[in-house]
Amino acid sequence: MSRLLLSLLLIFCFVACGEKSPPSDEATPGVTIKQVQTVSTSSDAASVQSAVKTVSEPVDRACAYFYFLWGSHAEYNQDFEASLDAFEKALACDPSSIVIEKKIPILLMNMGETDQAAEWLAKTIQHDPNDKLQYMQLAQIRIQQMNREEAIQLYQKALALDPDDSSVLVGLGILYNYQMEFDKAEGIFRRLLAKNQEEYHAWLYLGRLLNLRQNREEAIAAYEKALALNWSADLVYEMVDFYADQEKYGEAMRLYDSILKREPDNKRARLGRVQTLMSMGEDQRALNELLTLQKESKHPAQLDTSVSKLLLRLGHTAEAKRLLERHRQDAEGMEARYLLALIAYQDSDFKKALSYLRGISGRSDAYPEAVYLQVRILREMGENGQSVSLLMKNISDPELRQPLFFALLSSLYQEQNKNIAAMEVLDSGIRLYPANEQILFEHALLLEKTGKPLEALQSMEKVLQLHPDNPEALNFIGYTWADQNINLDKALIYIQRAAAIKPNSGFIHDSLGWIYFRLGQKEKARDELLKALELEPEDPDIHGHLGDVYLSLHVLDQAILSYENALRYSYDPKKRRLLQEKIDQQKKSPAPAR
Template sequence: MKSQAIHHLGLVMLGCSCVLVGCSTTPLDATREAAREDAALPRDANTLLVGAELALERKEYRNAARILAEASALSDDESLAERATRVAYEHHQYSYVIKSANRWLQINSTSEEAHRYAGFAALHMYRIDAAAEHFEALIDTAFISPQAGFMALAPQWLEEGSRPAVMALARRLLPKYERQAEAHFVLAQAALQSENMALARSSAERAVSLSPYWTPGKLLLARVYLIGGQKEAALQIAREIVAQDGKPENRMELAQLLFAAGQAAEGQRELDALLVLPETAAAAQRMAALLELEQGQYEAAAKRFRELVKAGRFVYESMFYLGQIAEQLKATSDAIELYTRVTAGDLTIPAQTRAARLKARSGKPADGAAHLQEFGREHPEAAIEIIGAQAVVLADLDQRSQALELLDKGIQDYPDHESLRTAKALLLERMQRTPQAIAEMRALVRDRPDDPTALNMLGYTLVDQTRQTREGFAMIEQALAQVPDNGAVLDSMGWALHKLGRNEDALPYLQRAMEHARDAEVAVHIGEVQWALGKLDDARTTWQAALKDFPDSTELKERLEKRK
């Protein structure tokens, strides 16, 4: 299974100068093209700055970042190197961030900001050794202590980098900071979010052993235990914390763990008490609303979300969930209006994408694309996410050629952003252009050789679509070693073993995959393996049960029709 996801070189005029045009679909091609173009650039920093300003005015951000990087290479002015770095970072041109930040560090080797920019750019590009070098310098010099450095940087790492990249970074940093509980804490956080439960557990336990009275470490260990199935151990830790320190935030954590562990009655008692405390009322209201939404109590959940909006708390998140409720109740106009109002926060792009899809499905397909185009004009900071969302909407409308054209243009503008390249590869496969899809996937793996998402995507495609099963199997093994509890990768491993004729070995992987990622494709695979093992009735039962959960799955319907 593919991981659940799952640059335009513009025109620049320098004085009365030449027009430089570049177009690429991979960073390697972009690098070669840029090298040729760099040779044609004027060798004067001031002239280059004029060209950079023109490029920025025309929104040719890749070109602007390239020209500024070249200008900074010709000057000893630290402020120019800083500007080149900032402009490149603001516009997601990470390879030029690294180039300009490295020049900045040549001019001022102690610049903390240069290390910060270079570190985050390297993290985005899955260059873990380079990222670790820069962040190690920050941890050692920019904070009152290494402990403070880890706790300050970790939320930013998790916000900007992929979860596996952050996990790899934390692992790379750990040997130097082995005695710091915070280093193990950050690794446990990243491992938990990357679906590597063994690493999350060992790291959280180590953090607690190093700092046994540190509440954040103990609460993280409780969450790890809960997700790993050790419910009583998790609740014991949380109850002990609340008994020793009954702060509202600790009680909130206990309530969440109780509900997650199936202890609803005790959880509700804690939640009811938190609802009447001024400092926790809004957070408790949010928790109650989410629980009711999960249980299908739409009216009760909607009432709570509306109260949160009225109180000015969790506003955008509440409007998103109100939009979901309206969509579930087939109130399409209300859902569109609510989603459209979500203009900030992590749910912005999902909300706008849902609004666009609903508009497109309401009889006016062009309205969906127009909605995202308008939002993109008003929110240029979300350009990359908008391109991806537009491509999804176009593909859903079977306008796949237009979606591919849009992604190609996006990759020209932002060749350092793997999400667009991943989207293109998956779209090509959906269009049954398998050789081209595999070429795109191989380019991603070449640029990000340790990225489990890229490895799994290519590995599964080779196993499923070609005769290169053993090569694909090896890539899936690499991915699984990093994220051993990821449902998509477990499914890929099971399917690869099936393709290799190892059906007895395949079934446990597929069953674990279904536990971690309920998906129609996983159910199809389980049934196929059961069928290959001669368990025909079991296979039919698997497909019939899955069809109840996924009634629109054509694959499940086809299997049941063919295997009567």
């Protein structure tokens, strides 16, 4: 096929160019030799375009068409550099061709040259401002560059050209969602559905948005509508997670069964049923289903580890150990070794546990957890020096180091009140892994701990750039703002989003209660803090916050009781002193509501 296309190109050249030779670098009609060399070798898109636009000689369309076909052929064969070179020469032959001009940024994007592609698109938009596709292409680049504000502006310009384009509307709605402009996002999705109830993507993204906004019942309806319009296993798995988060395990089982009805041997769905049964506390049913799956499997030994985990949950430790020992020496038996180490650790046989863990290969997926468990065991044995040495050894070896190890070593130093050393470890981790959420998160916590709240916020905002739905990062930023009594409306949005993602976190409900208190919504604050205490009944900060809320509501006996509970669970001398002062003050001379 490739040879045939090349032959056709040559035939075309003879027909179109007559007696002229095929265009070459030595003699491209209408362009000097120096100009062609500049065009074909330059990696700067702006200089290429500038060179071809200054040519004043007549257009040679035959030359342009030849190189256009050549470039298309190279593009088809995934030879993007050759294709780019050919399209640049085609544009040199016909600088007025918008079609050729628009091909170049697409190629640059395929080559990963997004900055150059953006430069080209900015110029081609000037030449053809009515092509909405160009706005959307440039918007995608801006999204990759984390410049969502400009991406939104570009989508808005595309929408102005075609107000009813559903793909543009959906993209704009998604961007608003990421920017936490939930009202705008929801308005767009509902606008789409008002015109067309069969708009699958609108239902899907509306469901996701409503889930974030904790409007669970409407989210369920939207998800189910999307699934009815376009059934897919990927959407089913997403909905399974949605229902499981709400502990609606019956719905999760129904969805798994919908997959198995279509694909009875779908291993992921069958294992999903097993996991759901475990979440329901029906471990024996889960084991029975897993054993059935194992009998039917062509590779039953691959499920031995999963069977062992269930046996351990059911208290059949000896049986689980026998099964795991079969695979301890296997090349793929690293997880079995880890589980045997975990059993030994739970039996307080630290020596045997360490023996198992030290036999786990550095190339194994189980290795990071194996190092973590070694550190934990050594700490319990009082061997902090060995823990530090183990982590230092792993961090210094490029083949063994993992982001987790930097976070662990930093935490060990912090326990020893060596905050400077802890910060140095995290700084070195960030240099090696600048886009690692865990290291950036720990870095932000340490900055906050060492009295650098502004720098801590900046570090945590980097976490959100990498993962906009990180609930801990959302909670950290929202709570910090609430505690400083700033950005309260935005803080509420952040914490509500965190609560939607992680509804069973007492600390997030504490933050939500605190922001309601700052906003003057005292009853809502009380309710959220009581919910937080159901999840974290021994947290002194939650008790202290509840005391402040009761005090503002003039419920003085409950305020004093909350402060006393906070005092009971607090080990921080400074906080204990402040709590005792609050208790003494209210017992002697009750303060008015704030």
